Amino acid sequence: MVGTLLTLVATALSLLVVDLIFPKGVDIANFPAALIAAGAIGLVNSFIRPVLSLLTLPLNFLSLGLFSLVVNGLCFWLASVVVPGFYVNGLLAFLLGPVILSATSTFLNKYFAEKQLLTGSSSQQLPES
Numbered sequence: 001m002v003g004t005l006l007t008l009v010a011t012a013l014s015l016l017v018v019d020l021i022f023p024k025g026v027d028i029a030n031f032p033a034a035l036i037a038a039g040a041i042g043l044v045n046s047f048i049r050p051v052l053s054l055l056t057l058p059l060n061f062l063s064l065g066l067f068s069l070v071v072n073g074l075c076f077w078l079a080s081v082v083v084p085g086f087y088v089n090g091l092l093a094f095l096l097g098p099v100i101l102s103a104t105s106t107f108l109n110k111y112f113a114e115k116q117l118l119t120g121s122s123s124q125q126l127p128e129s
Contacts, residue, residue: 006117010108011038015086017104018097025093033085040079040086041101049075072098 012034019028028034052071053060060067073094080088088094 002117006112007105007109008035008038008042010112011041011101011105013108014038014101014104015041018093018100021100022090022093022097025088025090026097027087027089029085033083037079037083037086040083041076044075044079048078069095069099072102076101 012031015026015028015034015037016031019026019034028037049071052074053068056067056071060071076098077088077094080086088097
């Protein structure tokens with residue numbers, strides 16, 4: 001449960017980073033909108049993205065995997081359609097927004113795992129006297 005919440009927070013923070021990098025392409029109204037958008041992105045990636053990936057498999061094969069950027073962009077945009085306060089405009093934000101979101105989210109999740117925030121125990125040990 002704690003791991004899921006931290007992943008949601010990491011994704012929301014990553015969305016705010018994407019908003020900073022693409023100020024005209026991605027617009028997030030506030031942090032609660034980012035949290036809701038993070039949940040929507042998780043749901044879209046869980047249920048809709050596998051179907052889209054399967055349907056576009058021939059195009060993905062012909063493009064040597066580059067069409068997966070379009071599938072990721074579609075999922076990113078679809079989440080913005082259903083979440084008020086989260087908007088995606090422009091081709092650059094459509095294609096590169098999910099890439100930056102993924103990289104930032106991976107970094108934050110790795111940081112949380114290294115600090116062992118996901119398990120609740122501390123990785124720091126007391127020095128022996």
